[in-house]
Amino acid sequence: MGRLRRVVDAVRWYVGSLMGDHDYRRYVEHMARTHPREPVLSESDYWRGRYADQDRRPGARCC
Amino acid sequence: MAVTDERADDPNITYLRTDPDLPPVAIVDRSPMTVGKRILFAVIGLIGAVAWAIIALVRGESVNAVWFVLAAVCTYIVAYRFYARLIEMKVVKPRDDHATPAEILDNSRDYMPTDRRVLFGHHFAAIAGAGPLVGPVLAAQMGYLPGTIWIIIGAVLAGCVQDYLVLSISTRRRGRSLGQMARDELGAVGGTAAIVAVFVIMIILIAVLALVVVNALAESPWGVFSIAMTIPIALFMGVYLRFFRPGRVSEVSAIGVVLLLAAIVAGRYVGESSWGNDWFSLSPVALSWAIIIYGVAAAILPVWLLLAPRDYLSTFMKVGTIALLAVGILLVQPVMQAPAVSEFAWNGQGPAFAGALFPFLFITIACGALSGFHSLIASGTTPKLLAKEGQARIIGYGGMLTESFVAIMALITACILDQHLYFAMNAPASVTGGDAAGAAEYVNGLGLDGAPVTPEYFEQAAEGVEEASIVSKTGGAPTLAMGMAETLQQAIGGESLRSFWYHFAIMFEALFILTTVDAGTRVARFMLSDGLGNLPGARRFKDPSWRPGAWLCTVIVCAAWGSILLMGVTDPLGGINTLFPLFGIANQLLAAVALTVVTVVLFKRGQFRWAWIPGVPLVWDLIVTMSASWQKIFSDNPSIGYWAQHRDFVNARDQGLTTFKTATSSDEIDAVVRNTFIQGTLSIIFASLVLIVAVVGAYLCVKAVRSGGLPTTEDEPVPSRIFGPRGLLTTPTERRVQKEWDEFLHDHPPGSPPEPATTGGEKGAP
Numbered sequence: 001m002g003r004l005r006r007v008v009d010a011v012r013w014y015v016g017s018l019m020g021d022h023d024y025r026r027y028v029e030h031m032a033r034t035h036p037r038e039p040v041l042s043e044s045d046y047w048r049g050r051y052a053d054q055d056r057r058p059g060a061r062c063c
Numbered sequence: 064m065a066v067t068d069e070r071a072d073d074p075n076i077t078y079l080r081t082d083p084d085l086p087p088v089a090i091v092d093r094s095p096m097t098v099g100k101r102i103l104f105a106v107i108g109l110i111g112a113v114a115w116a117i118i119a120l121v122r123g124e125s126v127n128a129v130w131f132v133l134a135a136v137c138t139y140i141v142a143y144r145f146y147a148r149l150i151e152m153k154v155v156k157p158r159d160d161h162a163t164p165a166e167i168l169d170n171s172r173d174y175m176p177t178d179r180r181v182l183f184g185h186h187f188a189a190i191a192g193a194g195p196l197v198g199p200v201l202a203a204q205m206g207y208l209p210g211t212i213w214i215i216i217g218a219v220l221a222g223c224v225q226d227y228l229v230l231s232i233s234t235r236r237r238g239r240s241l242g243q244m245a246r247d248e249l250g251a252v253g254g255t256a257a258i259v260a261v262f263v264i265m266i267i268l269i270a271v272l273a274l275v276v277v278n279a280l281a282e283s284p285w286g287v288f289s290i291a292m293t294i295p296i297a298l299f300m301g302v303y304l305r306f307f308r309p310g311r312v313s314e315v316s317a318i319g320v321v322l323l324l325a326a327i328v329a330g331r332y333v334g335e336s337s338w339g340n341d342w343f344s345l346s347p348v349a350l351s352w353a354i355i356i357y358g359v360a361a362a363i364l365p366v367w368l369l370l371a372p373r374d375y376l377s378t379f380m381k382v383g384t385i386a387l388l389a390v391g392i393l394l395v396q397p398v399m400q401a402p403a404v405s406e407f408a409w410n411g412q413g414p415a416f417a418g419a420l421f422p423f424l425f426i427t428i429a430c431g432a433l434s435g436f437h438s439l440i441a442s443g444t445t446p447k448l449l450a451k452e453g454q455a456r457i458i459g460y461g462g463m464l465t466e467s468f469v470a471i472m473a474l475i476t477a478c479i480l481d482q483h484l485y486f487a488m489n490a491p492a493s494v495t496g497g498d499a500a501g502a503a504e505y506v507n508g509l510g511l512d513g514a515p516v517t518p519e520y521f522e523q524a525a526e527g528v529e530e531a532s533i534v535s536k537t538g539g540a541p542t543l544a545m546g547m548a549e550t551l552q553q554a555i556g557g558e559s560l561r562s563f564w565y566h567f568a569i570m571f572e573a574l575f576i577l578t579t580v581d582a583g584t585r586v587a588r589f590m591l592s593d594g595l596g597n598l599p600g601a602r603r604f605k606d607p608s609w610r611p612g613a614w615l616c617t618v619i620v621c622a623a624w625g626s627i628l629l630m631g632v633t634d635p636l637g638g639i640n641t642l643f644p645l646f647g648i649a650n651q652l653l654a655a656v657a658l659t660v661v662t663v664v665l666f667k668r669g670q671f672r673w674a675w676i677p678g679v680p681l682v683w684d685l686i687v688t689m690s691a692s693w694q695k696i697f698s699d700n701p702s703i704g705y706w707a708q709h710r711d712f713v714n715a716r717d718q719g720l721t722t723f724k725t726a727t728s729s730d731e732i733d734a735v736v737r738n739t740f741i742q743g744t745l746s747i748i749f750a751s752l753v754l755i756v757a758v759v760g761a762y763l764c765v766k767a768v769r770s771g772g773l774p775t776t777e778d779e780p781v782p783s784r785i786f787g788p789r790g791l792l793t794t795p796t797e798r799r800v801q802k803e804w805d806e807f808l809h810d811h812p813p814g815s816p817p818e819p820a821t822t823g824g825e826k827g828a829p
Contacts, residue, residue, distance in 0.1 A: 014180065014181065014184070015313050016313050017177075017178060017181040018181055018184045018185065018188075018378070019312040019313040019316055019375060019378070020310075020312045021310065021311065021312050021313050021314075023171070023310070024309075024310045026171055026175070027171035027172075030169065030170075030171040030175075031171070034169075043309045043310050044305075044309040046309075046310075047304070047305075047309045047310055047367075048305075048367070049172070050172055051365065051366045051367035051371060052366075053172060053173060054366040054370075054371070055365055055366045055607070056607045056608070057173075057589070057607075058582060058585035058586045058588075058589050059189075059443070059444050059582070059586075060189075060436070060439040060440060060443070060444065060582065060583070060586050061189060061192065061374075061575075061578060061579045061582040061583065062189060062190045062191065062192045062194065062430070062434065062436045062437060062439075062440060062579070063192045063193060063194035063268050063272060063429075063430055063434070063436050063579065063646075063650065
């Protein structure tokens with residue numbers, strides 16, 4: 001059971017990291033570490049900012 | 064800058080620290096290979112050699128697909144362990160005690176050190192697209208052997224080298240893009256030629272990929288319905304993420320995938336109903352207009368609404384379907400129906416694309432072995448997420464090996480199909496007449512192995528996947544879907560699921576081609592407005608938030624690829640047949656630009672002895688692309704040379720003919736005259752731009768040799784303050800250091816400076 005659980009957790013961690021589920025948590029930690037006095041964006045605003053960045057500077061996709 | 068910290072436990076291992084208060088940030092491991100590992104690699108090499116021998120030498124009976132998988136995987140492992148390691152030691156010389164741009168400029172958005180396994184997934188999802196699936200399918204007309212050799216050997220010696228080296232030099236330049244690096248390293252002329260080349264190549268790429276979609280979906284109500292449904296599904300996902308559950312990306316993607324599968328299932332009933340047939344049976348021209356309008360709308364809508372959710376869906380489907388296909392091939396173990404080498408390899412008269420093995424096989428396979436487009440991802444995007452220089456090998460070289468493996472699976476999928484079926488699907492309508500009777504007559508005249516087929520055979524094949532017809536469904540995607548359906552129905556579900564798997568495969572290709580159309584239009588628009596902004600009085604174009612400028616550039620870009628798309632769709636000679644070589648040449652020319660930049664950087668650094676590593680693929684690629692361009696421009700054979708064809712049709716027009724070769728009206732003759740003119744002109748532009756880049760590159764190399772090296776634009780190193788293992792698997796030494804970091808971070812929680820970042824390592828991973 002313990003082994004199966006570990007595999008399931010690993011898959012969840014991987015898929016979550018790949019898709020970006022943990023990005024906001026990382027951002028909060030990042031702000032606490034590097035700019036502790038600055039205000040931290042809400043999760044919704046953080047993602048708005050990221051998509052706005054992509055609007056401004058598009059990234060390529062391959063053939 | 065780094066302080067070394069030798070420990071008594073192993074003299075072969077050095078620990079590097081950049082700050083005495085922090086655990087080591089890098090490990091230099093000089094341990095020799097253990098006996099066990101030597102034996103392991105010898106065994107892998109031996110299995111690979113046996114597999115290669117069977118593929119290459121067995122004749123007269125069918126070869127099992129498993130040998131291809133074995134030959135590929137064993138070659139990849141040996142190449143990664145030895146050749147990539149040689150490149151790492153002699154050329155790249157990664158320094159894990161130096162911080163990467165991701166660490167220095169970390170903003171938790173576009174720059175952030177990312178776990179290498181996660182970044183591998185990101186990078187692979189960005190480089191893998193329809194190219195490595197379509198190219199090998201078309202190349203299968205020459206038999207399985209030439210394609211297999213080039214996909215595997217080409218990847219190992221050319222494609223992976225390009226991706227790895229571009230990634231590593233961009234990492235030392237704050238993640239600059241290929242265009243910027245070309246300008247910095249090659250100067251104004253070479254740089255400008257490179258940027259214009261990237262733009263033109265992007266346009267042709269979008270047009271040809273869109274053509275593949277049109278060919279797959281025309282007159283197929285099931286396919287059109289399910290792909291149309293992806294738009295509302297993506298909009299729903301975008302709104303859900305924006306307003307209901309921001310950041311729950313895998314949750315919304317899982318919902319999206321379920322809806323997508325439901326759309327494929329529902330498509331069957333829509334396709335069978337009379338209203339569904341009325342609404343969703345679109346002619347190729349109507350479908351092209353739909354895609355052009357979609358392209359304009361998608362590129363104008365904000366990213367969060369359509370592009371980002373589609374991208375999530377594509378990633379899910381891409382990784383999932385490729386894994387499914389691999390499992391299917393291993394379970395079913397199909398055998399090859401194609402010959403090892405067909406006569407089309409030598410006589411150059413193949414129906415899928417014209418021209419002999421050299422150079423056109425290399426042009427056609429393109430992305431599966433060497434893809435210029437990867438250099439746009441390996442610079443600009445991936446370096447901004449790379450935690451450690453040493454991880455570039457697994458991301459750059461390893462990522463391309465995976466893509467090559469995808470190409471091998473696509474080749475297998477095409478070669479296990481009955482050859483009569485393969486050629487009936489891939490020959491243009493101008494030779495098959497577009498119906499089952501004409502197709503049977505045509506393929507029976509090809510002298511293929513096996514009994515001749517009847518028209519009913521193709522009708523049954525079409526019924527099996529619930530399509531009106533499968534004759535002349537060119538472009539590679541339908542053939543791949545047919546092969547996937549053949550394999551997967553044997554593995555899962557049997558005959559009753561065949562049509563589902565076919566449409567599943569079509570949907571999966573169309574989905575990420577449409578994502579590429581959207582993303583590519585945005586990139587091209589960005590490049591166009593950036594270029595226009597340099598003109599006097601047009602500075603405003605540089606501002607991406609100036610909407611009229613963005614709209615105007617979107618329309619220009621879509622008009623450019625849209626007109627090439629319409630040209631291909633209405634071409635009396637068969638659009639894929641004439642346009643795919645242009646796409647392949649464009650892609651390989653972009654690779655030449657990337658390899659030139661890399662080679663020049665090596666010469667400037669004074670690494671003359673090892674410059675052959677990118678130099679050999681560069682010279683080979685130039686020989687291939689230049690001889691292909693030469694033939695396309697100067698060949699007297701009208702089926703190969705654009706201008707020879709052009710002259711023939713101009714003569715026909717001047718003589719007042721109304722039917723000539725495959726053209727059946729004076730309008731069609733005019734169309735060929737126009738199309739060949741545009742295609743011929745594009746060939747000349749591509750080849751000239753790349754020749755400029757190559758000549759500038761050669762000049763700089765000579766200059767560098769004369770002065771014993773030249774200054775490059777590499778950034779000054781900054782000491783790193785994070786740790787991260789190098790390979791996909793963590794070594795015991797790396798695990799010990801990681802444990803030190805975990806304990807250190809536990810004792811020094813974030814908040815009080817000076818603190819190191821926490822990612823790049825295993826933290827958060829179970």
